[in-house]
Amino acid sequence: MKPFFITTAIDYTNAPPHIGHAYEKILADVLARYQRQRGREVFFLTGVDQHGQKVQQSAEREGIPPQEFADRVSEKFLTLWKTLGISYDAWAATTAPLHKAAVQRILQDLKERDWLYKATYSGHYSVRQEQFLTDKERGPDGEFGPEWGEVVLLNEENWYFRLSKCSEWLHGFLESRKDFVTPDFRQTELKNAATKITGDLCISRPKSRLEWGIELPFDSSFVTYVWFDALINYISFAGYGVEMDEGQVAFKTLWPADHHVIGKDILIPAHGVYWPCMLHAMGFSDEQMPHLLVHGFWSLRGEKVSKSTGNVVDPAALVETYGVTALRYYLMRDAVMGRDADFSEERLILRHNTELGNGLGNLVNRTLSMTHRYRDGSPKQVSLPADLAAHLAADAESVKTFVVQMDATQIHAGIETMVDLVNRANALVDSAAPWKLAKDPEHADRLDAVLSTLILSARTAATLLLPVAPEAATEILRQIALPALEFGGLAISALPEGYRCGEPKPVFPRLEMLVEGIGDSAT
RNA sequence: GCCAGUAUAGCUCAGCGGUAGAGUAGGGGACUCAUAAGCCCUUGGUCGCAGGUUCGAAUCCUGCUACUGGCACCA
Numbered sequence: 001m002k003p004f005f006i007t008t009a010i011d012y013t014n015a016p017p018h019i020g021h022a023y024e025k026i027l028a029d030v031l032a033r034y035q036r037q038r039g040r041e042v043f044f045l046t047g048v049d050q051h052g053q054k055v056q057q058s059a060e061r062e063g064i065p066p067q068e069f070a071d072r073v074s075e076k077f078l079t080l081w082k083t084l085g086i087s088y089d090a091w092a093a094t095t096a097p098l099h100k101a102a103v104q105r106i107l108q109d110l111k112e113r114d115w116l117y118k119a120t121y122s123g124h125y126s127v128r129q130e131q132f133l134t135d136k137e138r139g140p141d142g143e144f145g146p147e148w149g150e151v152v153l154l155n156e157e158n159w160y161f162r163l164s165k166c167s168e169w170l171h172g173f174l175e176s177r178k179d180f181v182t183p184d185f186r187q188t189e190l191k192n193a194a195t196k197i198t199g200d201l202c203i204s205r206p207k208s209r210l211e212w213g214i215e216l217p218f219d220s221s222f223v224t225y226v227w228f229d230a231l232i233n234y235i236s237f238a239g240y241g242v243e244m245d246e247g248q249v250a251f252k253t254l255w256p257a258d259h260h261v262i263g264k265d266i267l268i269p270a271h272g273v274y275w276p277c278m279l280h281a282m283g284f285s286d287e288q289m290p291h292l293l294v295h296g297f298w299s300l301r302g303e304k305v306s307k308s309t310g311n312v313v314d315p316a317a318l319v320e321t322y323g324v325t326a327l328r329y330y331l332m333r334d335a336v337m338g339r340d341a342d343f344s345e346e347r348l349i350l351r352h353n354t355e356l357g358n359g360l361g362n363l364v365n366r367t368l369s370m371t372h373r374y375r376d377g378s379p380k381q382v383s384l385p386a387d388l389a390a391h392l393a394a395d396a397e398s399v400k401t402f403v404v405q406m407d408a409t410q411i412h413a414g415i416e417t418m419v420d421l422v423n424r425a426n427a428l429v430d431s432a433a434p435w436k437l438a439k440d441p442e443h444a445d446r447l448d449a450v451l452s453t454l455i456l457s458a459r460t461a462a463t464l465l466l467p468v469a470p471e472a473a474t475e476i477l478r479q480i481a482l483p484a485l486e487f488g489g490l491a492i493s494a495l496p497e498g499y500r501c502g503e504p505k506p507v508f509p510r511l512e513m514l515v516e517g518i519g520d521s522a523t
Numbered sequence: 524g525c526c527a528g529u530a531u532a533g534c535u536c537a538g539c540g541g542u543a544g545a546g547u548a549g550g551g552g553a554c555u556c557a558u559a560a561g562c563c564c565u566u567g568g569u570c571g572c573a574g575g576u577u578c579g580a581a582u583c584c585u586g587c588u589a590c591u592g593g594c595a596c597c598a
């Protein structure tokens with residue numbers, strides 16, 4: 001089977017990471033970990049977009065070289081991904097020589113096949129903002145507002161990609177590949193929008209305006225702008241257009257990407273129109289087109305997260321306060337794939353304390369505690385009575401359901417399946433009442449069977465939690481002294497020979513609400 | 524303006540043609556292995572509004588309202 005190839009958007013190194021960046025990477029990480037757990041080889045690519053005007057401007061403001069500025073911000077992302085346990089296999093930094101070489105090779109090839117041409121654009125240009133203005137920027141009076149400063153009429157030469165040559169192909173493609181985009185309502189949106197996107201795509205900036213980019217191989221007075229730099233990362237870092245050496249993963253075995261995980265803001269037109277058209281122009285067939293997994297945004301108490309309102313949530317601070325387990329669990333649990341979600345620390349704490357602490361954590365704790373108290377950690381091997389066998393059979397069904405849900409990228413649903421399994425196990429503890437069984441020697445076998453069943457259920461629950469909360473799930477497995485269950489393996493209804501469980505210790509300490517929330521800087 | 528999405532219990536959401544559901548929060552009870560957790564029972568809703576189709580609609584259709592988003596020749 002082809003390796004599972006998953007990418008995220010590469011983050012722009014102009015501003016430090018916020019909760020949305022963290023969410024996207026955790027999302028991709030959970031899917032990557034899940035696939036590895038299933039035994040599939042995984043190539044998980046993430047990275048940073050380091051070129052561009054804003055980086056150049058920010059660096060100038062601080063009086064340092066753009067590379068230094070980009071590296072500094074990149075470092076913040078790298079640190080955060082380490083904190084969050086993002087298990088990426090490759091790091092796509094767009095200033096890497098390998099990437100530059102691939103971009104230039106692709107541009108040269110497209111130029112030779114007449115996909116690129118040079119043309120002059122003339123329009124209103126804001127000297128202060130260093131950008132061309134459109135009618136959208138005009139005020140109600142039809143004039144450009146004072147925020148643009150001096151506006152001049154300017155002619156500028158640039159290189160263009162013949163996007164319009166692809167429009168017919170794109171429409172056909174979106175018609176035939178119904179599952180190009182997940183969720184499907186995004187594909188509908190894309191189809192409607194794609195028909196309105198006409199004209200060609202400007203892919204360059206004159207160096208007089210922007211130096212911080214990859215030089216066009218056939219015209220040294222220009223750098224390529226945004227998309228032919230950033231989007232190419234998905235293939236350049238997978239080995240496309242790069243000289244192969246020993247350690248390089250062969251591009252052909254990886255492509256196409258199983259998921260480009262992106263936010264809804266960059267679907268149209270970048271990933272939904274430009275990217276497939278670029279690939280098409282490069283000679284990729286319809287079968288070689290990747291799949292887009294589009295996620296929603298997090299708002300903060302119903303408000304859009306934005307720097308101007310100061311309600312940006314710093315993921316590093318959240319980890320500091322609540323721990324990586326609670327954050328990863330909450331973000332995956334409360335956001336329905338593809339839809340927007342509202343972030344609140346109350347809910348983060350609620351999810352953690354009820355489902356993880358009271359539910360799973362307590363199940364593990366009480367199970368191990370009783371196993372030690374009544375059986376010195378080693379339940380005797382007995383054949384299971386019908387009710388307990390049925391309980392384990394239900395667990396096996398839950399695993400199947402989980403696999404279906406995770407394969408469909410419905411992570412929130414998968415977690416719910418885990419929670420259901422835990423609730424069933426907790427109910428079993430009460431209905432079987434081991435503390436009563438322990439008082440009567442006649443029920444000795446029954447007690448062994450119940451404890452074994454509970455340990456096996458806890459193991460299954462920890463297995464399902466593993467992709468979402470690897471640290472905590474690993475700790476549970478350590479305490480119950482069993483390896484994770486293998487997906488697709490046969491249901492196991494017995495503990496191994498000579499089994500002895502470890503000492504229980506709370507894995508999910510209760511979280512308390514702080515008087516002042518992290519996102520409350522405005523108050 | 525065009526195109527979508529959402530509107531169901533205080534909160535988060537599921538149901539998508541056949542007598543209103545889950546979790547959580549609130550109330551009550553029995554228990555004691557456990558992170559005063561867990562278990563059982565229970566109070567909460569004229570399913571945004573108005574029409575229509577149907578024997579029957581939260582579920583399909585039409586219109587309206589509110590909120591969210593995409594697009595509108597942004598190089």
